[in-house]
Amino acid sequence: MSDESIVQRETTGMQTVPDKHKREPSSTEEVLKQAAGKPSDRQTVGDITVANPKMVCRNVNVYYDDKHAIKDVSLDIGTNEVVAFIGPSGCGKSTFLRCLNRMNDTIDICRVTGELVLDGQNIYDPRLDVVQLRARVGMVFQKPNPFPKSIYDNVAYGPRIHGLTANKAELDEMVKGCLEKAGLWKEVHDRLDQPGTGLSGGQQQRLCIARAIAVSPEVILMDEPCSALDPIATAKIEELIDELRENYTIVIVTHSMQQAARVSQRTAYFHLGDLIEVGETEQIFTNPRHKLTEDYITGRFG
Amino acid sequence: MGDERIMTVNTDGHTVKRYDEALARLRSQVMEMGGLVEDQIARALKALDDENVGAARDVVGRDHKINALEVKIDEECTQLLALRQPMAGDLRMIMVISKAVTDLERIGDEAQKIARMVVQIYNSTSSSPSYRLFREVFSMGKLATNMLQGALDALARQDVDKAMEVAQGDDDLDREFNSAMRHLSTYMMEDARVIGHAVNVIFMVKALERIGDHAKNIAEYTIYLIKGKDVRHTGPGEAGDEARGEDD
Numbered sequence: 001m002s003d004e005s006i007v008q009r010e011t012t013g014m015q016t017v018p019d020k021h022k023r024e025p026s027s028t029e030e031v032l033k034q035a036a037g038k039p040s041d042r043q044t045v046g047d048i049t050v051a052n053p054k055m056v057c058r059n060v061n062v063y064y065d066d067k068h069a070i071k072d073v074s075l076d077i078g079t080n081e082v083v084a085f086i087g088p089s090g091c092g093k094s095t096f097l098r099c100l101n102r103m104n105d106t107i108d109i110c111r112v113t114g115e116l117v118l119d120g121q122n123i124y125d126p127r128l129d130v131v132q133l134r135a136r137v138g139m140v141f142q143k144p145n146p147f148p149k150s151i152y153d154n155v156a157y158g159p160r161i162h163g164l165t166a167n168k169a170e171l172d173e174m175v176k177g178c179l180e181k182a183g184l185w186k187e188v189h190d191r192l193d194q195p196g197t198g199l200s201g202g203q204q205q206r207l208c209i210a211r212a213i214a215v216s217p218e219v220i221l222m223d224e225p226c227s228a229l230d231p232i233a234t235a236k237i238e239e240l241i242d243e244l245r246e247n248y249t250i251v252i253v254t255h256s257m258q259q260a261a262r263v264s265q266r267t268a269y270f271h272l273g274d275l276i277e278v279g280e281t282e283q284i285f286t287n288p289r290h291k292l293t294e295d296y297i298t299g300r301f302g
Numbered sequence: 303m304g305d306e307r308i309m310t311v312n313t314d315g316h317t318v319k320r321y322d323e324a325l326a327r328l329r330s331q332v333m334e335m336g337g338l339v340e341d342q343i344a345r346a347l348k349a350l351d352d353e354n355v356g357a358a359r360d361v362v363g364r365d366h367k368i369n370a371l372e373v374k375i376d377e378e379c380t381q382l383l384a385l386r387q388p389m390a391g392d393l394r395m396i397m398v399i400s401k402a403v404t405d406l407e408r409i410g411d412e413a414q415k416i417a418r419m420v421v422q423i424y425n426s427t428s429s430s431p432s433y434r435l436f437r438e439v440f441s442m443g444k445l446a447t448n449m450l451q452g453a454l455d456a457l458a459r460q461d462v463d464k465a466m467e468v469a470q471g472d473d474d475l476d477r478e479f480n481s482a483m484r485h486l487s488t489y490m491m492e493d494a495r496v497i498g499h500a501v502n503v504i505f506m507v508k509a510l511e512r513i514g515d516h517a518k519n520i521a522e523y524t525i526y527l528i529k530g531k532d533v534r535h536t537g538p539g540e541a542g543d544e545a546r547g548e549d550d
Contacts (some may be wrong), residue, residue: 204388295315
C-alpha cells in the first residue's frame with residue numbers, strides 16, 4: 001500500500017465520526033463546569049453527581065488548625081449504593097468520611113466548611129441534633145469495639161436510648177432481627193447474655209454492624225471495617241455489605257483496593273486532601289482517567 | 303527477522319520491582335513471538351518465489367516454536383493475574399497480550415499453511431504453474447506483512463494512530479482477496495489443467511486474508527490497551543477519533 005493511500009484513509013476515518021462512542025457528559029471539562037467554583041487545577045475527574053443522591057457534599061473543606069486536610073471536595077453519595085473511598089494514608093479519606101456524620105466535631109481543632117446535605121437537610125446546621133444525625137448516619141470502625149456488655153445489650157443499647165421500642169418483646173424482636181441482618185444470629189442466639197468482647201474478631205465486627213443498624217440508620221459509614229479480620233471474616237463482612245445495600249447507603253474507607261473493587265459500585269480516589277477522581281468502580285479499576293489514580297491502583301507509589 | 307522491537311509502554315515504576323520485571327519479560331516475549339511470526343510469513347513467501355521446497359519445509363518445521371511461546375506467555379499472564387492482581391493499565395496490558403498471542407499463534411499457523419502449499423505446488427508431478435497465478439499472492443503477502451508489522455509496531459510503541467491505520471487497512475486486503483478469487487476462477491474456467499495449482503493458490507490467498515484479520519485484531523486490542531475503549535465490531539473510526547481528540 002502506498003503512503004498516499006494511508007494518508008487518505010486516515011483523513012476519511014477522522015471525518016466519519018458518529019458520536020455513539022463519544023464520552024458521555026462525564027468528559028472532564030463538563031464535569032469541571034458542573035462542579036462550580038473550583039479552581040481549574042483541582043478539578044475532580046469523573047461525574048461527582050448521581051441521579052438519586054442520599055447525601056450531597058459541595059465544596060467541603062476541613063482544617064486541623066492550619067492544616068488543610070480536605071480541599072474543596074464535592075461528591076454525591078447515591079441512595080442504596082456502596083461508595084468506596086480509597087487513597088494513601090493521610091489523603092483525607094477518613095477525614096471526609098467522618099464529616100458525613102460530624103464525627104470530626106469531637107476534635108477541637110477541626111473546622112469544617114462547605115455544604116453537607118442529607119436528604120435535603122444541611123447536617124452542619126447548628127440547630128441540628130447531632131445525636132439524631134448519628135442515629136441516621138451510623139458508623140463501624142476499623143477495630144471492632146463492642147461495649148463491655150452482653151451481646152444482647154450491645155444491640156439493645158441504641159434502641160433503648162432512642163426509645164425505639166415499646167416493650168421487652170419488641171426489643172427482643174429487634175435484637176434478633178439486627179443480629180440476623182448482620183449474619184450473626186445463628187452463631188450467638190444461645191449465648192446472648194455473654195459478653196460481646198468474648199466473640200472472635202470477625203464476630204465482634206458483625207456485632208458492631210448489628211449495633212449500628214439497630215437504630216435504623218439510613219447511611220452506614222465504615223472505616224476500614226475488615227483491616228483487623230482474617231480473609232474468611234472479611235468475606236462474610238463483604239457479603240453482608242452487599243446484602244445491607246438493599247436497605248442502607250454505605251460508604252466504606254478501605255486500604256484494600258481489591259476490597260473496594262469487590263464491594264463498591266462507585267469508587268472515589270483521594271490524594272493529599274483532594275478528591276482526584278470518582279467513577280463507576282469498574283471504570284476506576286480498568287480505565288482510570290487520572291494519572292494519580294492509575295499510579296495508585298497499579299501499585300506505583302511515588 | 304526484522305529489527306528488534308521493544309515495547310516502549312511504561313510498565314515501570316511499581317513499588318514492587320519484581321512486578322516491573324515480570325511485565326517487562328512478558329512484553330519482550332510477545333515482541334519476540336511477533337518477530338518469529340513475521341519471519342515465518344516472509345520465509346514462506348520467499349520459498350514460493352524461489353521455488354524452494356526445502357525452505358518451505360523449514361517453515362513448516364519451525365511453527366512449534368511459536369506454539370511453545372504462546373503457551374509460555376499465556377501461563378505467565380495467568381500467573382501475573384493470580385499473584386499481582388493487576389489493575390487499570392497493567393490489567394489491560396496483560397489481557398491484551400494474552401489475546402494477542404492467540405492471534406499471533408494463528409498467524410503462525412497460516413504461514414505454515416502457505417509453506418505447505420508451496421511444498422505441494424513444487425513437489426507435484428504436474429508441470430510448474432504459470433507465474434501469473436501467484437500475482438495476488440505476492441501483492442496480498444505484502445499487504446498482510448505490512449499490516450502485521452504495523453500492528454506489532456503500534457503495540458510496541460502504543461501508537462493509536464498506527465493501530466487505527468492497520469485496522470482500516472484490512473479492507474484493502476479483503477478487496478485484494480476478492481479480486482484474486484475472481485482471477486483464479488477465470489483462469490480455472492479458461493484452462494481446467496490449472497485447477498490443481500489454482501486450488502493451492504486459493505488456500506494461500508485465504509491464509510493471507512486471515513493473517514490480515516488477525517493483524518486487525520491485534521491493532522484493535524492495542525487501541526483498547528491505550529484508550530480503554532473496546533473498538534471491536536464497531537469500526538475503529540469512532541473510538542479512534544475520540545482517542546486522538548482527547549489526550550489526557
